[in-house]
Amino acid sequence: MVDADYYALLGVAPDASAEEIKKAFRRLTLEFHPDRHAGDAAAEERYRQINVAYATIGDAAARVRYDAMRRLPQIDLSRGFDAKSARDLLGNVFGDVFGTRRSQRRRGRDLRYTLTVSFVQAVLGSQHLVEFEAPGPCEDCGGRGARAGGKPAEACSVCAGRGEVKGDGLFARRTRCGRCDGTGMIHPDPCASCRGIGSRRANRSFDVKIPPGTPAGAERVVAGQGEPGRFGGEPGDLRITVNVRPHPRLVRDGDDIRCDAHISITEAVRGAQVSVPTVDGDVVLEVPAQIRSGTKMRLRGRGVPKGDGRKRGEPPRGDQLVTVLVETPSSSDPRLADILAQLEGASVELGALPRRASERAVAAEPGDPSDIEHA
Numbered sequence: 001m002v003d004a005d006y007y008a009l010l011g012v013a014p015d016a017s018a019e020e021i022k023k024a025f026r027r028l029t030l031e032f033h034p035d036r037h038a039g040d041a042a043a044e045e046r047y048r049q050i051n052v053a054y055a056t057i058g059d060a061a062a063r064v065r066y067d068a069m070r071r072l073p074q075i076d077l078s079r080g081f082d083a084k085s086a087r088d089l090l091g092n093v094f095g096d097v098f099g100t101r102r103s104q105r106r107r108g109r110d111l112r113y114t115l116t117v118s119f120v121q122a123v124l125g126s127q128h129l130v131e132f133e134a135p136g137p138c139e140d141c142g143g144r145g146a147r148a149g150g151k152p153a154e155a156c157s158v159c160a161g162r163g164e165v166k167g168d169g170l171f172a173r174r175t176r177c178g179r180c181d182g183t184g185m186i187h188p189d190p191c192a193s194c195r196g197i198g199s200r201r202a203n204r205s206f207d208v209k210i211p212p213g214t215p216a217g218a219e220r221v222v223a224g225q226g227e228p229g230r231f232g233g234e235p236g237d238l239r240i241t242v243n244v245r246p247h248p249r250l251v252r253d254g255d256d257i258r259c260d261a262h263i264s265i266t267e268a269v270r271g272a273q274v275s276v277p278t279v280d281g282d283v284v285l286e287v288p289a290q291i292r293s294g295t296k297m298r299l300r301g302r303g304v305p306k307g308d309g310r311k312r313g314e315p316p317r318g319d320q321l322v323t324v325l326v327e328t329p330s331s332s333d334p335r336l337a338d339i340l341a342q343l344e345g346a347s348v349e350l351g352a353l354p355r356r357a358s359e360r361a362v363a364a365e366p367g368d369p370s371d372i373e374h375a
Contacts, residue, residue, distance in 0.1 A: 006052075006053035006054075006056050006057045006066065007053075007057065009049055009050060009053040010024040010025060010028065010050065010053050010054065010057070011024055011028070012024050014067075014070075018058070018060070021054065021057055021058055022054075022058065025050065025053075025054040025058060028050045029047065029050055029051070029178065032046045032047045032050060033047060033179075034047055034157070034158060034179055041157075044157050044158055047158060047179070048158050048159075048165055051158075051165045051175065051177070051178055052165050052166065052175075055165065055173050055174075055175035056173055059173060062173045106183055106185075106229055106230040106231060106233040107229050107233045107234050107235075107236060108199075108226050108227035108228045108229040108230070108233065108234065108235040108236035109226060109227045109236045110226045110227075110236040110237045110238070110239050111134050111135075111225070111226045111227060111236065111237075111238045111239065112239050112240075112241070113130060113132060113238065113239070113240050113241070114240070114241045114243050115128060115130060115208060115210075115220075115240050115241070115242055115243065116243040116244075116245060117210060117214075117242060117243070117244060117245070118244075118245050118247075119244055119245060119246065119247035119250055119252075119279070120247070120279045121210065122210065122213075122214045122215070122216070122242065122244045123212065123213065123252070123257070123279045123304050123305070124212055124279055124280075124305070125209075125210055125211050125212035125213075125214070125305070126209075126210045127207065127208070127209050127210070128207075128208050128210065129205060129206075129207060129208075130205065130206045130207075130208050130240065131203060131204070131205040131206075132203070132204065133201055133202065133203055133204070134201065134202075134204050134227070135199040135200065135201055135202075135227045135228065136199060136200065136201075136202045136204050136228065137198065137199060137228045138191060138193055138194035138197070138198055138199055138200045138228075139193075139200070140191055140192070140193040140194070141191035141193065141194060141198065143198045143199065143228045143229075144191070144198060144232075145187050145190060145191055145194065145196045145197060145198035145230060145231065146187045146188075146189050146190060146191060146196070147189050147190065147191050147192060149189075150187070150188065150189025150190075151187075151188040151189050153185045153186065153187050153188075153231045154185065154186065154188060155184060155185060155186075156177060156179050156180035156183075156184055156185060156186050157179075157186075158177055158178075158179040158180070159177035159179065159180065159184065161184040161185070162177070162184055163176065163177055163180060163182040163183055163184035164176055164177055164182065165177050183230060183231070185230075185231050197230065198228050198229075198230055199227060199228045206222060206225060206238060208220060208222065208240055210242060211307065212304075212305035212307060213255075213304045213305050213306065213307055214242055214244075215242075215244075215252070216242065216243065216244035217241065217242065217243075218241075218242045219239055219240065219241050219242070220239075220240040220242065221237050221238070221239055221240075222237060222238040222239075222240065223237050224237065225237065225238035226238050226239075247277075249277055250277060250278075250279070250320075252304060253321075254304075254318065255303055255304045255306055255317070255318030256303045256304070256318040256319050256320065256321055257278070257279065257302065257303045257304065257318065257319075257320045257321070258320070258321050258322075258323070259276065259277065259320065259321075259322055259323070260322070260323050260324075260325055261274050261276055261285060261287075261322050261323070261324050261325070262325050262326075262327045263287060263291075263324060263325070263326055263327065264326070264327060264329075265326060265327075265328075265329070265343075267287065268287075268290070268291050268292075268293070268324075268326045269289065269290060270289055271286075271287055271288050271289035271290075271291070272287045273285070273286060273287070274287055276299070276320075276322055278299065278302045278320055279302070280302065283299065283302070285297060285299070285322060287324060291324055291326075292326075293324065293325050293326035294323065294324070294325065295323070295324045296321050296322065296323050296324075297321070297322045297324060298319050298320070298321055298322075299319060299320040299321075299322060300315075300319050301315060301316075301317050301319065302317070302319060302320035303317050303318025303319045303320050304317060304318045305317050306318065
């Protein structure tokens with residue numbers, strides 16, 4: 001059983017479509033909005049009822065429950081306690097639990113920004129000037145939301161400072177108050193520039209410091225540089241996510257940095273001096289003679305700074321590990337083939353490939369052909 005006819009309040013038929021209900025709601029809220037009827041208590045009450053009605057029959061699930069309640073027969077319970085009293089009692093209980101009054105001060109929302117830095121800047125640390133458009137304090141009212149000399153903020157008369165309106169009955173739904181936008185407060189004399197919000201979009205700039213060793217995906221928080229608060233609330237924070245551009249050759253591995261250095265067969269045999277990139281600039285790596293492909297060489301202190309969190313006696317930076325890879329010639333030029341054939345012959349003649357010779361000698365022993373299987 002219900003007490004209010006929400007269809008009648010919106011001026012639509014019980015079988016009206018969702019679009020018809022929405023159009024009626026928009027027309028009536030424009031007609032009875034408190035800004036157009038300042039000081040008119042009846043208009044404010046009608047505006048509240050319109051919002052409650054639309055929150056109920058404008059929502060598909062709530063409308064089904066409401067229609068079911070409308071079809072229930074009227075029940076007359078004497079002796080001082082009826083269905084309406086029960087609904088009101090439960091409604092008050094649920095209202096006290098879920099419909100608490102909004103805090104007058106509202107903290108501003110956080111701003112989020114993604115800052116892209118180079119690999120070297122993330123490892124060694126850097127400082128950046130970040131500029132983007134975002135809400136900032138209104139210059140005309142200083143972020144207060146009220147015009148100079150105007151009345152202070154007060155509780156919204158439509159929702160009684162709760163920030164939401166609730167329909168009648170047990171199954172009524174709560175919805176954000178359209179008068180105060182859910183804040184529970186309004187400015188009787190709002191600032192003409194920001195319309196009482198206290199903030200306006202503008203170009204804002206911030207100095208952001210990226211400490212040494214910052215990993216990709218890390219978040220830096222600049223306290224108090226988010227959106228301004230409302231009704232005296234604290235501003236939000238600026239949250240900056242660090243995106244690190246990959247380096248062409250360097251890869252981070254915890255406190256260490258890894259990279260590859262390719263050398264030729266001749267360099268592997270004779271040894272060589274190879275230029276290797278580091279975050280501090282290129283260095284010359286002394287590759288010893290007769291090095292094997294895949295050998296790792298260490299450049300101490302060329303890794304990631306460990307900051308203040310390092311253990312006692314531990315070096316201030318990690319290392320750079322260089323994997324030496326022998327590159328096989330890929331050209332089919334006859335001249336290269338002749339040179340490689342000569343190298344092969346000389347290596348066999350001089351016994352310069354003992355391991356290969358040993359493996360080939362074992363493989364040359366006769367075996368059962370049935371045991372051979374191609375991969």
